[in-house]
Amino acid sequence: MTQAVRGAPPTLQSIQAPVRARLDQVGDELRRIVLSDFQLIEEVNQHLLFLQGKLFRPTLLLLAGDATGAEDGTTLTPAAVVELVHLATLVHDDAVDHSVLRRGLPTVNSIWTHQVAIIMGDYLYSRAISELTRLGNVEALGVLARAANEMSVGEMRQLLSYDALDFSEEDYDRLIAAKTASLMSAACEMGALAGDAGYRETMARFGHNLGMAFQIADDLLDYTGTEDVTGKPTGHDLRERKVTLPLLVALERVDDAEEALIREFFTRVDPSDEEIQAVVEIVERRGGLEYARDRAAFFADQADEALAEIPDGPAVRALRDAVSYAVDRQR
8 A cells, every 4th residue: 555645735715715704703603602691601611622633524514615606605514513413423422531631731630520510411402402493303313313313322432442452443444434424424515515415425434534534644643643632642552552454553563572562551551651651662663653544544535536526616625635634634
């Protein structure tokens, strides 16, 4: 497998340029949807909206709608709903992982409690469903419900991947398809539903492959990024004994001494930075990083091929740039 040759990665700002004004409106929709007269919920909402990330998934939905001829305004609420579901998964993930920071800021569970975090995740999910129901958008509701179900199953799979050095690449693919690709696929499909629904399967396929590439690239950053860039410590996944693709591949190629070191590492409750670095060096030496880069490039190429089925235009070109951004970003 040969990694695709790509130029300098586009910035997220350039990808979002065609929909920038509407992304600001999506932010207004988010605030409208989650508004509550219950003080604690409103306090957590304010924190989450401050914590709000890059709006990558709403961007995909808006661009997918534009690429398939959606009318103005029809994608704003669905885009906000997709971001709400994404926020809900992050809140739940942080609670499950006992994480204290998200993008360098305190998590809901660290400021309040794990119980508050779980309830707030449920609140965001329920508000998302209520909005699509209010719109009478049954097909979009079905797409989002399927993605939410897949993500829940994916989180269960991730729990089982802790300390699972016998985790296979097939297991990994199934995990990230549920954990990440399902919502990106749903966002793109929902965008097509607002436009020419004949492209819904194509857009769903595009989103799936983009999501697979995105997550592999994210897992690579755990080995190659730095905390000041990524917002999380390098080796965060290893510290939590999560087995991702680079390590899976390296484990198939290690010698006895290296395997023993890795297995010993996975018994550590609180591994040191030096122990993490030793595992990172083995993974790099045994080709785990190179393999993962090639695998991300494979899914990126599949996403590009799906876009080739849609008439070219500014939105399609922005989606194509999103593929490059997903695999080449540094955070």
